[in-house]
Amino acid sequence: MHISEGVLSAPVLVTGAALAAAGISVGLKKMDPEKIPQVAVLSSAFFVASLIHVPIGPSSVHLILNGINGLLLGWLCFPSILVALALQAILFQFGGITVLGINTVNMALPGVICYYLFSRLVTHERKVISLASGFACGFLAVFLSAILVALSLVWAEGSFTEAAELIVVAHLPVMIIEGLITLFCVAFLKRVKPELLGGRHEKRAW
Amino acid sequence: MIEEQFASGESFVHHLDPRMKIITAFIYAVVVALSSGFPALLAALAVSLVLITLARLSMRKVLYRLVVVNGLILFLWIFLPFTYQGEAWFTLGPLHATREGIAFAIQITVKCNAILLALIALLATTPIVTLGHAMGRLRVPDILIQLFLFTYRYIHVIFQEYDRLRNAMKARGFVPRTNTHTYRSYAYLVGMLLVRSYDRAERIHKAMLCRGFRGKYHTLSQFSVTRGDVAYFMVMVSVILGMVLIQWKAIR
Structure with missing residues (x-):
């Protein structure tokens, strides 16, 4: 869902860049410099995961996972997604420089929204609630x-x-x-490594 | 799969100071993105073609890249001629293609590809690590640079991890299909990738602390501006100013 270079007009590009800058500065404020390796390695994992193509009928789609990125990283998903998009622009020429801001906002803002809506719910004791909110998180992030x-x-x-x-x-x-992927992934993480869920990489939680 | 296809080379462009390349690429991309007149855009396309020629890259690889990333533009071509208001040019059943619509579609196609070619010529010809250090010199916040360099560093490691998990799945007879089993397996794969990355990050962090890491990334790379860099910078700035002038005249 990258928007290419040259398609958008100046007001959209400038607004996108300004919103992205705001989101990134919130993210960086919340980031403990000690946690750079953790955030970076998780960002790499999301980058690699976005190269996975899953079949759908005769075609296939690649994973986006901005919902789960938001769940894990909270506001830090802004810098994390910025870095991933910058790397994609340099390595594969997907997206570009002038659209970096707007593309970051389009992917990261839904992640942050999902973090606020679902980070408590996915760790709920009742399985139905936790599974349903996992699905809603993945669905809503891509929808937004x-x-x-x-x-x-x-x-x-x-x-x-x-x-x-x-x-x-x-x-x-x-x-x-x-x-579906987010639902199963959340269920998996809850069993295997529950401390990963809930935006724990933000400074105040440590 | 993840490689810097255009980063190695011995051309003039490859040897330019990375800071100059970043600054000029950025200003150039912004100016082209904001231009709308055909004279300015065609000039931009010509400039980008000159840059890509100077970089002496494999034309086959460059073309392949362009084809892959023009997906959205192609998609817009299906709609634009018919949804853009204007004088009808030809009719396809109930749909009228307008001259203005086609002109607009050509405009964004030229714009997009001119910027992409310049980005390939200027940014993709610089190794990522060098780009990171150069951005640091250009006062991009330190923490972002570290995140950028670390993420790039570990993409390769994690991709290997992914490959291993994938092979293990294949060895157990996993065939992806459109069903819940497939999605669940992929979700567990992603989950496992995240868990292993997290554990790995913990080890990396401890190793870094042992080596005296205090939240600052030191670099030994020194950049120096040569006469060629200055010449390139002057020419590029004049070209960009020229484009601004052409565009300015067109909208006046």
Whole structure:
């Protein structure tokens, strides 16, 4: 769901960059310099995970995992996603420099929202609640990202409306898959390493 | 799979001071992204082609890259001619393609590819580690640079870890299909990747503390500006100013 270079207009690019800068500075304030290795290694893990293609019918989609990124990293998902997108832009030319800000916001803001909505719920004792919120977290993160991408396009140019609508609809299956993957992944982490869940990398929690 | 395809080379561009490359690439990308007139955009495309020629990269690889990353642009081409308001040019059933729509689609295509070519020529020709250090010199916050360099460093390690887990799954007869079993297996794979990364990070951190890490990343790389760098910088700045002028005239 990267927006390419050259598609958006100046106001969208500038707003995206400003919002990204705000999110990143909140993230960096909350980051304990001692925790750089942890955050970086988790960012690498998310980078690698986003290269995984899962089959869906005759086609396949790659994982996004911004929901679970938010759950694990809280506000730190802003710097984490910025770094991942910068690396993707340099290594594979996905996205770009001028769209780095808006792309970061489109992916990281849903992650932060999911962190606030679900970080308590996924560790709930009742299995139903924890599983349901895992699914909702993965689903909602991709849904919000698709909406933000669509809004960025429409704001830049009114005639992108139809294309933007199709982007959201086309991502419905991705939302379901991300929901399922997040559900199982949260269940797995709860059993294997519960201390990873709940944005514990933010400074105050340590 | 994750490699710096264009980073090694002996061309003029490869030897430029990375700080100059970052600054000029950034300003250039911003100016092109904000330009809308065809004269300015065609000039930009020409400049980018010159840069990519100077970098002496494998044209096959560059073209392959461009094809891969033009997905969104192609997708917009399906819509733009028909949704953009303007004078009808040709009709396809109930749909009218407008001249303005096609012009706009060409405009964003040229813009996107001009910027991408310049980014390949200027940024992708610099090793990531050098880019990180150069950004540090350009006053990008230290903590971001460390995050950038560490993340890049560990992508390779974690990719190997992923490969191992993947092979283990294959060896046990795992075939990905569209079903819950597949999604659950992938989710556990991701979960395992996160757990192992976390444990690894703990070990890395301890090892770093043993070596006296105090939250500061020291570098031994020295950058020096040569005459070639200055010449490149002057030419690039004049070219960018020229483009701004052309664009300015067009909108006036």
